[in-house]
Amino acid sequence: MPVSRRDFLATVGVGGAALGGAGAGLLSLPAISGRGREALWAQQAAQGVQGVGDRKADRRMAAHAAIRIDSNENPMGPGANALNAIRAHLNEGNRYPILAEDDVIEAIAKLNGVTPNNVILGCGSGELLRAADQAFVSRTAAFVGAAPTFEAPGDFAAFLGAEVRKPAVDSKLRLDLGAMGAAARGAGLIFLCNPNNPTATVHSRADVAAFIESVNRTSPATTILVDEAYFDYVDSPGYGTLIPVALENPRVVVLRTFSKAYGMAGLRIGYAVGRTETLAQMKQWVLGSNVSQLTLVAATAALADPANIAAEIKRNSAVRTFTRKFFADAGFTMTTGDANFVMVDLRQNAAEFKKKALTKGIAVGRAFPPLTNQSRITFGTMEEMKTATAAFRELLGSTAGG
């Protein structure tokens, strides 16, 4: 029977000194067996033993935290319908997922009032971001993002050898559409993240539509990718999808994911909506059958259960109100949190705060340069946020209310 590292440590009674290497002397036996590896990781974080600051090590460490509010995941996971579908289709693992792809594309098209020809699937929307880079940027066609925004597409564009332009967000941490428009001249792709990750700020549908029209005039060959990963969670009046524009305009693509409101980040499925000829340019970079059979049936089942998504939106909204009130009462300013996370001005170094929170078993977002004093806090469950905010009150002590 496989033995987990935690069981192993508890069973054989390894004392801290016997761990050797980086772990030597960190924890005594009672501490390990009583609090488990979360405590071990937290203590290592506090002592700087593991590579805090190194992205991959950071993420691995955060995955061990008791409260994981660092990656904008949905703490509720997939709905019952999705889980039942996975169980019911386990025995189809031997078949290529042709029919299941058709089913989910049809369900996605119906949800968004488009035809199946206007939809392509990705192994997470992350795969489609890469495909968009490959289709639209090059050494001679720049990428335009923002500082900060979701970094993966900009990083990949740089890897492809493209120039990456990143106008800073404005004083309210909103995307600076004016500066992005100015940076767009001659660019291959604009990445417009709405709501923007990590700031959780939004622009209205009308403002984004006007931005697109303006870019179409000043830089007609530039494609605009509107990433609506957090679409379901937005409350702000005037916010809306750009899918209708993407259906008309060959220079516009909209991206969505099942990783957020649908709670399926680990299952990996996202989609792009746009005109067939635009999507065809991206599709050539996407693997055939890029989403597994079980994920496809789970997504189709999730789409047939809108009540579950409505409940998730309501739950997230209550947790947002609670969390924002905590920070407001403590004297901190923050963004609207139009997503399943919020960005809070902690008036102290966010990377240091992340390390301190890890010592309490809580993983929060890392620093997102150039916003070094802003921390991105994902909304966990209400229970988790009660525990987390109690710990934050302690950690922020002297800076709170100042």
Ligand SMILES: Cc1ncc(COP(=O)(O)O)c(C=O)c1O
């Ligand atoms: C704005 C945005 N787009 C895309 C992604 C990629 O998500 P996934 O590949 O899980 O669909 C994320 C992940 O957090 C995100 O925040």
